[in-house]
Amino acid sequence: MIPASFEYVRAGTIEEAVAALREHGDEAKLLAGGHSLLPLMKLRLATPEVLVDIGRVDAMKGVCETDDGRLAIGSMTTHQDVMDDPLVREHCGVLAEVTAMVGDAQVRHRGTLGGALAHGDAASDLPAAILALDGTFTVEGPDGRREIAARDFFVDYLTTALQDDEVVVEVRVPKLDGDWGWRYEKFSRVSQAWAIVGALGLVKRTNGTIEEARVGLTHMGAVPVRASAVEDALAGNGPDAIADAAQHAADGTDAPSDLNATSAFRQHLARVLTRRALEAAAG
Amino acid sequence: MTNVQITVDGTTYEDEVEPRLLLVQYLRDVLGKTGTNIGCDTSNCGACTVHLDGRSVKSCTVLAVQADGATVDTIEGLASTDGAGGDGDATAGWHPLQRAFHTEHGLQCGYCTPGMIMAAADLLRENPDPSEEEVRHGLEGNLCRCTGYVNIVKAVRTAAAELRGEEVGA
CATH class of the missing domain: 3.30.390.50 (CO dehydrogenase flavoprotein, C-terminal domain)
Known part of the structure; x- marks a missing residue:
């Protein structure tokens, strides 16, 4: 099975990704690890005219602690890297445990946290986890950044609160203090x-x-x-x-x-x- | 068309590809490296498993353009020789996993085997001494439709022992 033809744009930065989305509007889709989007494209259930590849945007990878005492996980961090991250394991082990149950090893090596969440599939494991953690999404668009609470992010079947020209930059989850x-x-x-x-x-x-x-x-x-x-x-x-x-x-x-x-x-x-x-x- | 440079089994190739070309098609149709099989083509069965920058991936669900600049290792690059040496041992130079799938009869039709072995190689790199349960969990992304998994699991654990330097019984 082969996807329909599309134009391929590789974004090097978040700004380039947003600019490409702005230019191409709803004809464009973001490509992260591709493990939700590519199977849909191969079945021709999705036929975007432009794919904007954000899988190499380093600014959207990795985990850090935020000033308000949470963890910020870059949206392009792979499932495997989330599972292996020392900060996630120490402060939010539940996320590592749920992530370890996503797909299989090969899927976890390619699939990303932000990609899985932005796909908005209620059958996927991570949305319920981020919802239970009261996580938030930091998204960037042409007018800058905004934060969306997980309870407002998932709108309907395969539909999120993301606008056509917005990118999920990071996901923030609390540190679980106490027992x-x-x-x-x-x-x-x-x-x-x-x-x-x-x-x-x-x-x-x-x-x-x-x-x-x-x-x-x-x-x-x-x-x-x-x-x-x-x-x-x-x-x-x-x-x-x-x-x-x-x-x-x-x-x-x-x-x-x-x-x-x-x-x-x-x-x-x-x-x-x-x-x-x-x-x-x-x- | 997009230009890609991909190092496959130690050789660097440069090609113009359509963006929609899948990595597995690049390997098979462009490079002629047909050791990697296409099974379900829906990222379920794992027959197309290769290593992308050292980690196991399903190459039917990766675009060739996503592998631009990367290192890809396939089943074809696993053995250190072609195994047809003149010393009478047809398995000379085989990777311990290839040998163990042979000796433990970890296959019948063999279609899933390239993917099984590449998935197992990554598993053993991360966990050199997996329990039976850990092998089964680690290979859950690879389907075999004829043997069942008993001998596959046995083969992976036999190879693990050899890779750890332990004596493997005859």
Whole structure:
């Protein structure tokens, strides 16, 4: 399978990427690692006339600590480099753990954090993780930079709040201070496949009680969602409250039906996986 | 057309390519290096796995223009000789992984083997002594449709032992 013809532009800087997007408008697509876009192009589901390759923009690679005490991860950092990064491992180990479950080794060597997120696929693992972490996106366009909260970034099926001439420059996540536990439970048909449903449980533990719980759900709607009913039911309670709270994991979701699962089965999975994830995270 | 310069198995090539040309097509159709197979062509099966600047990638999901300036290593560059030496040993010069897939019968039709071996080579570089589970997890991006994976896993662990310098039983 061969993609339709396109013009190839390699951006050396963020400014060059933004300028190319501005010039070509909605005929252009950004190419990062290509592991979401190229398969779509080979199936001719996407036929951009111009590809702007940002995979070599060094200013969008690597991890650093920000002045406001968070981690800023360059959007072109590969999944493997996120997993291996000492700052991520020390301060936000949950992101390393979820990233290690994306695709397979070869995919993680090419795919990038920013590319996977900007693709906006609710079946992808990282959007739910960034949502559960209350992460933010730093995006740059012709008028400069702005920050978009994860809860505002994912708008609809494969649709984000990014404008046609904007580039995700970095993703910011908090440093998890205190006694946090986490677990991502992913249910898929075969080991490397997309999640039929995924549930990320993130728990801050204080003296045997759950001070704060967060649950991010993968593939339970057109966008990643938080199971806020579960989160509210757990705050201030002990781990013995998890089983009952997890019964509310599918509340308010709009899970799709497809060849792999009906909506009802997805709701069942969300409840079971949320319970498992939270029990492991609280343990 | 775009000019690319790519070093493949130690030789540097310079070619004019269409931007939509995939790396695996560049290897096979432009360079004639057909050791790397195309399987599913959808980045699932891993048959097309090569090393791009040292890391395993699926070359059906990389554009040749993305590999401009890079080093690509394929199955064809793995053995130190063509193996057809005159000393009576047909496997002379083979990489330990190639030898182990042979001795452990880690293949039937062999179509997935180039990708399996290249994925395993990167896995062993990162983890020289993987458990069975770690091999299975590390090779989850490579599908074999005929043997099952028992002998493949065995072959990777046998090669790992040899690469660590341990005596491998006959």
